[in-house]
Amino acid sequence: MIKRGDLVHAGMLLLTVWLQMEAAAAAGLLKADLAQDGSSDTNTISHSQVLVQRLEALLVQGNGSDVSLRVETPNADEVKVIQAHSLVLSLQSPVFEEMLLSRNSSTMVLRESSDCAAVFDKFIRYLYCGDISLRLDQATPLHKLATKYQVQSLQQGVTLYMTQNMARHSPSGHVAGWYEYALQAGDVVLRDSCLQYLAWNLSVVLQSGEWVTISSELLMTLLQRSDLVLQSEMELFAALEAWIIKNEPDGLTAENALRAIRYAMMSPRELFRLQTQSRVLAHYQESVRDLLYMSYQFHSASPLQMAKYFDVNCSLFVPRNYLSTVWGSPWIINNPTRDDRSTSFQTQLGPSSHDASKRVTWNALFSPRWLPLSMRPMYTETGAMQPTRVEGGRPRIIITPATSSADFAGVNFQKTVLVMAQQHGKLVVKHVYNFHQSTEENGDFLAEANLYRRTSDYLIDSSLFLHVVVKPLYQTLITAKN
Numbered sequence: 217m218i219k220r221g222d223l224v225h226a227g228m229l230l231l232t233v234w235l236q237m238e239a240a241a242a243a244g245l246l247k248a249d250l251a252q253d254g255s256s257d258t259n260t261i262s263h264s265q266v267l268v269q270r271l272e273a274l275l276v277q278g279n280g281s282d283v284s285l286r287v288e289t290p291n292a293d294e295v296k297v298i299q300a301h302s303l304v305l306s307l308q309s310p311v312f313e314e315m316l317l318s319r320n321s322s323t324m325v326l327r328e329s330s331d332c333a334a335v336f337d338k339f340i341r342y343l344y345c346g347d348i349s350l351r352l353d354q355a356t357p358l359h360k361l362a363t364k365y366q367v368q369s370l371q372q373g374v375t376l377y378m379t380q381n382m383a384r385h386s387p388s389g390h391v392a393g394w395y396e397y398a399l400q401a402g403d404v405v406l407r408d409s410c411l412q413y414l415a416w417n418l419s420v421v422l423q424s425g426e427w428v429t430i431s432s433e434l435l436m437t438l439l440q441r442s443d444l445v446l447q448s449e450m451e452l453f454a455a456l457e458a459w460i461i462k463n464e465p466d467g468l469t470a471e472n473a474l475r476a477i478r479y480a481m482m483s484p485r486e487l488f489r490l491q492t493q494s495r496v497l498a499h500y501q502e503s504v505r506d507l508l509y510m511s512y513q514f515h516s517a518s519p520l521q522m523a524k525y526f527d528v529n530c531s532l533f534v535p536r537n538y539l540s541t542v543w544g545s546p547w548i549i550n551n552p553t554r555d556d557r558s559t560s561f562q563t564q565l566g567p568s569s570h571d572a573s574k575r576v577t578w579n580a581l582f583s584p585r586w587l588p589l590s591m592r593p594m595y596t597e598t599g600a601m602q603p604t605r606v607e608g609g610r611p612r613i614i615i616t617p618a619t620s621s622a623d624f625a626g627v628n629f630q631k632t633v634l635v636m637a638q639q640h641g642k643l644v645v646k647h648v649y650n651f652h653q654s655t656e657e658n659g660d661f662l663a664e665a666n667l668y669r670r671t672s673d674y675l676i677d678s679s680l681f682l683h684v685v686v687k688p689l690y691q692t693l694i695t696a697k698n
Contacts, residue, residue, distance in 0.1 A: 236392040273343045274301065283316065284323040287336045294333055298340055309365040331357040342370055350374075352381065352390050356397050363401060381408040382420065383417075384641040389426020394432060414438060416634075416645035419446040419539065422455040426461040432469050435459060439476035440675060445537040445634060445645050449481040452536075457496045470496070471503040479504070479511040480532050481567050487511060507532060515569035519690050520626055522568075528690040535567060535687040537632055537648065544632075544685035549582055552611070552680040553667050557582045565623055566688040576629075577618040584667065585609035586656075611662040613655045615684065628652070628689045635662065636681035637673040681682065 255333045274280060278299035287296040305312040315324060328336060335354050340350040348370070350358060355378050362371035382391045395404075395410035414421055415438060421427055430438075438444065439456070446452055456477065460470050474497070479487060487508060490497050497504070510532060514522055522528055535543065545561035565574035586609050615631045617624070630650055637646035647662075655661035660671045665674040674680060 221685075242336070268345050268347075271304070272341065275299075275341060275344045282322065283338070286323055286325045287333050288325060288327050288686070289330050289333050290327065294330065296333060296336060299339060300340060304344055309367050311365045328361075329357070332361055336361065339365075339367075339370075343367070348373075350377065352384060352386050355381075355390075356394065359397070359401070359403075359406075363403075375403060375406050378406055381640070382410065382413045383642045383644045385640070386644075387425070388502050389421075389424050389429070392426050392430045392434060396431060402563065411437065413644075415443055416445050416648055418444045419451065420644075422446065422451060427455055428459050430465075432458070432463075432465055432473075435473060436476065439473060440531075442531065442534050442536055443648055445539065445648070447539050449478050449536070449538070450486050453477050453482075453490065453494075457494060460496050467500075471500055474500050474504050475507060476531075477507075478505075478532055478534070478536070479507050480514045481538075482511070483572075484515050484569055510599075514567075517568075518570050519566060519568055523626070523690060533567075533690060535689075537634065537685050537687075539683060540684075545686070546681060547580065547582075547682040547684055549680040551678055551681065552582070553584050554674075555584070560618065565687045566627065571623070574623055576621075576686070578615055578684075578686060579618050580613060580615045583609075583612045583614075586612035611655075611665070611667070613661070614653060616653060617684075626690065630687045630689055632685040632687060633661075634683040634685065635665075635674065636676070638676050639673065641667055643676070676678075 270475065275298075281299035281301055283300050283302050283305070285296075285300050287298065288294075293562040302316050306316055322629060326336075335350075335357045338348055338354070339358060346369075348358070355374055358370060358376040359378070362368075362374060378394055382394075384390075391410050391413055395407060395414065398406035398410060414434075418438065439452075445453070451624075456473055456685075460473070470577035482490070491501070491508070501508075510526060513526075514533065538544075542564050544563060545559075547559055549557050558579065560577060560579050562575045562577050565576055613633060617629075630652065633649045633651075633655065634645050635647040635649070636643050638644075649655055649658050649661055651657040662674070665680075666672050667674065667680065669675075670678070
C-alpha cells in the first residue's frame with residue numbers, strides 16, 4: 217500500500233528534476249518572454265510553453281519516474297509499458313489517484329480494449345502536456361479513456377471535437393458510430409448532436425456507405441422524426457429498402473420500419489410503382505396494406521372530406537422537410553447585412569392529389585437588423601428626421617401568401633427555414649427554424665451566425681444560404697368530424 221506521504225515525496229523529486237533542467241534555460245528565455253500587459257508598471261514573465269516541453273521530456277525520457285503503467289489488451293496480445301510520475305497522474309485523474317494510493321508495487325496493470333490501448337500513449341501525453349492531436353477513428357477510444365479515468369477536460373474536448381467534425385469525410389462514415397457510442401456512454405450532448413446531424417442532413421447520409429450499417433434502433437429513431445431533411449419520401453423508402461435487403465432484419469423490425477414511411481406524401485403514381493416494382497414491399501405488403509389504402513383515399517378526396525373520417529393529425533399525413541421544389545425553394549442572400557431582401561416562390565397547396573393543380577405564391581422578406589416596435593427609439597419632435605437605418609436589431613424573415621383563398625380553410629401552413637453552413641468543404645444544414653409567419657416567433661433566429669464577420673461559417677462567398685419549406689398541416693380539420 218502506497219501512502220499519501222510517498223506521493224508527496226515523489227512529487228518533490230519530480231519538481232526538483234524539473235527545476236534543475238529549467239534553471240539553465242531560464243536566464244536566456246526571460247527577456248524574450250517579457251510581455252507588456254497594457255499598463256506602464258506591470259510585466260508578465262511566462263515560461264508556460266517551456267514547462268510543457270520539460271514535462272513532455274520527463275514523460276518521453278522517463279526521468280524521475282516512480283510508476284510503470286503496463287497496458288494490456290483482453291487477449292494479452294499487445295502490451296505497452298509507460299514510465300510515468302505519480303504526481304502528474306494524481307493531479308489530472310481522481311481515478312489514478314485512488315489507484316496509486318492502493319497499489320502494492322511500482323507497476324500498475326491496466327486492462328484496456330484494443331482500440332483504447334492503441335491511443336493510451338496519446339492519453340497519457342495529454343495528462344502531461346494538456347494538448348492532443350487526433351484523427352476521426354481515435355475520437356471514440358480517447359473519449360472512453362477520458363470517461364473511465366474521469367479526465368473531464370479531455371472528455372469535454374473530445375466531445376466538442378466530435379460535434380465539430382461530423383461533416384468531415386471518412387470512407388465508411390462515423391456519425392452513426394459516434395451516436396451508438398454516445399448512447400452507450402450516456403453522453404447526452406454527443407448523442408443529441410449526432411442525431412440532429414443525421415436528421416438534418418439525411419439526404420447526404422442516405423447516399424453514403426454509412427446508411428446500411430446503422431442499427432435498427434437508430435433506424436426507427438430517425439424514421440419517426442418529422443424534421444428529417446431529404447428530397448422526398450420516395451428517397452427515404454428507397455434507402456429503407458436497401459437497408460432491409462442488406463441487413464435482413466427479423467419480420468417485426470422490417471414491418472415497423474415500413475409502417476414508419478409516410479406513404480400519403482407520395483403521389484399515386486409513385487405508390488403504383490412501389491407496389492409493382494419493390495421486392496421488399498411485395499414481401500411485406502400485407503403489413504402496410506391499411507396505410508396504402510388510406511394514402512390512396514387521401515389523394516382521392518379533399519382534406520376537408522378526409523377529416524370527417526380519418527385522424528389527419530397522425531404522422532402519415534404530416535410532411536417532413538422535403539427539398540423538392542413542390543414544397544419550397546432555396547434562397548441565397550448576397551451580402552446579408554446590407555439591407556432588406558425579398559423573394560417570391562410557389563408551392564403546391566397541399567400533398568393531396570386533390571390539390572395537385574393548385575398553387576400558392578409566397579412572399580418572403582429578410583431583414584438583417586429588425587427591432588420590435590417597443591425597442592425602437594422614440595422621436596417626439598414634429599418633423600424630426602428619422603434614421604434611414606436602425607442600429608442594432610437582429611435578423612428576421614417574414615413569409616406570407618401573396619393572396620388569400622377559400623382553399624386555405626382548415627389548413628395551417630408551417631414555414632421551415634433551413635440555414636446552411638460550410639463545414640470541412642461541405643454545405644450542411646446547421647439550423648432548422650419552424651414558425652407560422654415570422655422567425656420572431658423563435659426568438660433566436662441566426663443568434664449565433666454573426667453575419668458581420670467575414671469568416672463566419674454561415675457565409676459562403678459572402679452569401680447566406682437558406683432553403684424555405686412550406687408544410688400544410690391539417691390539425692384544425694379534426695374538429696370537423698361528425
